[in-house]
Amino acid sequence: MDLHSFAEPRQADITYETDAPVLYEVKGHVAVITMNRPGFNNAQNSQMTYALDAAFRQAVDDDNVRAIVLAGAGKHFSAGHDIGTPGRDVTKSWDRQLLVADHTNKPAAEFLYTREHEVYIGMCRRWRDIAKPTIAAVQGACVAGGLMLAWVCDFIVATDDAFFQDPVNRMGIPGVEYFAHGFELPPRIAKEFIMLGERMPAERAYNFGMVNRLSTREALMDDVMAMANEIANRPRLGNWLTKQALNHVEDLRGKRTATDAHFHMHHFAHAQSDLVMGNNLGGMDAKSMAAANKAAAAKSGE
Numbered sequence: 001m002d003l004h005s006f007a008e009p010r011q012a013d014i015t016y017e018t019d020a021p022v023l024y025e026v027k028g029h030v031a032v033i034t035m036n037r038p039g040f041n042n043a044q045n046s047q048m049t050y051a052l053d054a055a056f057r058q059a060v061d062d063d064n065v066r067a068i069v070l071a072g073a074g075k076h077f078s079a080g081h082d083i084g085t086p087g088r089d090v091t092k093s094w095d096r097q098l099l100v101a102d103h104t105n106k107p108a109a110e111f112l113y114t115r116e117h118e119v120y121i122g123m124c125r126r127w128r129d130i131a132k133p134t135i136a137a138v139q140g141a142c143v144a145g146g147l148m149l150a151w152v153c154d155f156i157v158a159t160d161d162a163f164f165q166d167p168v169n170r171m172g173i174p175g176v177e178y179f180a181h182g183f184e185l186p187p188r189i190a191k192e193f194i195m196l197g198e199r200m201p202a203e204r205a206y207n208f209g210m211v212n213r214l215s216t217r218e219a220l221m222d223d224v225m226a227m228a229n230e231i232a233n234r235p236r237l238g239n240w241l242t243k244q245a246l247n248h249v250e251d252l253r254g255k256r257t258a259t260d261a262h263f264h265m266h267h268f269a270h271a272q273s274d275l276v277m278g279n280n281l282g283g284m285d286a287k288s289m290a291a292a293n294k295a296a297a298a299k300s301g302e
Contacts, residue, residue: 007107009093015086022051023073024058029066029232030225031059035149037087038074044145045082046089049119052149053097056127066232066239068130069224070153071137077162078146080176081120084286090115098122109271112280116177120148121263124178125256128152128247131240133231137224138162138202139217143293148178154243155212157224158202164210167197167293171282173269179262183255184210199297 001007023034033055035042042048059065072078082088093104096118103115127134136153143165150156150164166175174194175181181190185208193200205211215223231239270280277283284292 001107005107006105007111009104010091010111012088012091013086014089014092016047016089017085017087020051021045021048022055024055026062026065027225028229029064030069030228031055031062031065031067032069032071033059035070035072035078037085038072040082040085040087041076041079041141042072042074042146043079043082043085044149045085045087046092046094046119047087048082049123050094050097053123053126056130060130060132066132066236067228068132068134069137069228070134070149071221071224072139072146076140076146077136077138077142078149079141080144080146083281083289098126109267109274112270113267116263116267120145120177121259124148124152125259131243132236133228133239133243135224135228135231137220138211139220141165144168144176148176148180151178151180151184155227156210157213157215157220157227158205158211159215159217159220160202161217162202163199164202164205165197165199165293166194167289167296169194169197170289170292171269171284172273173282174265175262177263177266179259179266180255182258183250183253184208197293197296198300 017039018036021036023036025032033052035048037043037048056068059068091104093102098118100118100122101114103111106114134153135155135157136150138150138156138158139162142150142162144167147164147166168176181194185193189208202211202214206214213223273282274280
């Protein structure tokens, strides 16, 4: 095999538990997009990613919609990227929304690097730039890839029992693909957040400005909808221009450049793990990660 060669597409048994991994509803002038894999704590597979993208597109195309809410069904907002459910579909080809080649016939590290340009960093940037205000309604766990879904939103409202966590340093990986950590948190806190991988309670995240408002499970959607309806009553162009202006401030501070640099570090870490261990997740899987996270939470008394 040379550097121009293609690989035989990998095969995997994929079983989806639902044909509707994302629900879509319009309430007045607010589109509510709900991740709908509660049995797997809304772990994000490609089926969900492309359904989310389609839902965001539907909300953008509807002139009646003036604000967008992103929520998660069930106990948790999102447990992160799907690394172990029957619906893990990393080997599957999709109708891509960005100008990135299909990943399924790419060899070695090119396989994952190509896929994640589309479904992770590419999609996150696409959603961050949506021309309408977005609010994440977060309850329970917002872990790893779940952070990326919340962080692309303009606002985050979290329940008092919510927590935020990026534990992928256990895999030898320096944080999830959409590397907004240093913009959501002060640098030393971001290092702690990644290197220790501990749960950050919603109240602490609120104190750092990562969360806009705190709520309860009972009041979460009422509080979010009140905020969304107020925003929806403001001039739509003013909302869009405000969003662009502040996103531009982040980019002037180096957000896009930092994310690009980290994305390559992230994939260097995957490649290193593959070379050393034959496993691009540093020998970890969904069960071992969950067990390690629960043990760490128990040790800290959470």
